[in-house]
Amino acid sequence: xxxxxxxxxxxxxxxxxxxxxxxxxxxxxxxxxxxxxxxxxxxxxxxxxxxxxxxxxxxxxxxxxxxxxxxxxxxxxxxxxxxxxxxxxxxxxxxxxxxxxxxxxxxxxxxxxxxxxxxxxxxxxxxxxxxxxxxxxxxxxxxxxxxxxxxxxxxxxxxxxxxxxxxxxxxxxxxxxxxxxxxxxxxxxxxxxxxxxxxxxxxxxxxxxxxxxxxxxxxxxxxxxxxxxxxxxxxxxxxxxxxxxxxxxxxxxxxxxxxxxxxxxxxxxxxxxxxxxxxxxxxxxxxxxxxxxxxxxxxxxxxxxxxxxxx
Numbered sequence: 001x002x003x004x005x006x007x008x009x010x011x012x013x014x015x016x017x018x019x020x021x022x023x024x025x026x027x028x029x030x031x032x033x034x035x036x037x038x039x040x041x042x043x044x045x046x047x048x049x050x051x052x053x054x055x056x057x058x059x060x061x062x063x064x065x066x067x068x069x070x071x072x073x074x075x076x077x078x079x080x081x082x083x084x085x086x087x088x089x090x091x092x093x094x095x096x097x098x099x100x101x102x103x104x105x106x107x108x109x110x111x112x113x114x115x116x117x118x119x120x121x122x123x124x125x126x127x128x129x130x131x132x133x134x135x136x137x138x139x140x141x142x143x144x145x146x147x148x149x150x151x152x153x154x155x156x157x158x159x160x161x162x163x164x165x166x167x168x169x170x171x172x173x174x175x176x177x178x179x180x181x182x183x184x185x186x187x188x189x190x191x192x193x194x195x196x197x198x199x200x201x202x203x204x205x206x207x208x209x210x211x212x213x214x215x216x217x218x219x220x221x222x223x224x225x226x227x228x229x230x231x232x233x234x235x236x237x238x239x240x241x242x243x244x245x246x247x248x249x250x251x252x253x254x255x256x257x258x259x260x261x262x263x264x265x266x267x268x269x270x271x272x273x274x275x276x277x278x279x280x281x282x283x284x285x286x287x288x289x290x291x292x293x294x295x296x297x298x299x300x301x302x303x304x305x306x307x308x309x310x311x
Contacts, residue, residue, distance in 0.1 A: 086117035129172030167199035174203035205234025236265030267296025
């Protein structure tokens with residue numbers, strides 16, 4: 001595919017603000033991999049574009065990037081982290097989801113700590129979660145790992161922040177196997193706030209420490225549907241066979257999402273008992289249940305035979 005001439009790209013940029021012009025994918029792809037001069041021109045044009053139009057543009061760019069991995073709009077998304085509109089800022093954070101450049105850490109922390117929109121703060125916290133995961137796998141330098149951990153845990157302990165922001169920060173920090181993270185999870189678990197407790201249950205699974213198993217097993221019997229759902233997922237993350245009988249009971253849970261979470265967890269844990277239960281679910285009258293059971297059995301088989309390839 002021939003690279004568009006610079007004049008063509010400038011025309012595309014110049015037309016962005018014209019609400020009478022449809023946002024054609026064939027033209028928006030021109031905005032991939034902009035050079036510094038083109039990006040500066042875009043930023044000049046951008047300030048005069050109406051908020052709703054800016055939202056539409058970034059929404060389309062995010063969709064295009066998701067559909068075609070060769071398209072790269074990260075330079076635009078990074079620039080839009082400072083957009084005046086909260087919806088635009090929130091959307092481009094999502095657009096940067098696969099960006100693992102450490103240069104993104106500070107801008108995300110700034111948004112988490114200082115943005116005027118709680119929705120943007122929560123999105124920034126969630127985005128920092130992938131850097132926490134990289135840190136846990138030793139794929140991030142210790143100075144960056146410490147920075148991410150400190151920022152997230154500071155938010156968890158900041159009572160001036162909304163519950164939604166605090167819980168996203170806790171969930172993002174969860175993969176880190178650090179004493180202070182464990183303390184934060186336990187603090188949220190003991191909270192009187194239902195949302196924080198739900199996030200604590202989720203975080204227990206992401207923390208991947210068998211220490212949490214007794215609490216997760218207890219949570220499987222909670223009267224709160226969301227707690228049971230997250231607890232089932234957490235048991236799947238821990239992959240402890242002790243959870244299998246409890247998960248089998250949840251196959252008959254009154255909530256379909258809890259049932260599906262239990263089936264998925266059984267597929268992750270594996271073992272004879274889990275396989276037999278999933279096999280029985282294949283003949284379940286619910287097509288959704290049988291379909292999930294089939295997928296879980298496939299995952300179970302793949303995990304048990306990691307080096308088997310088709311002939």
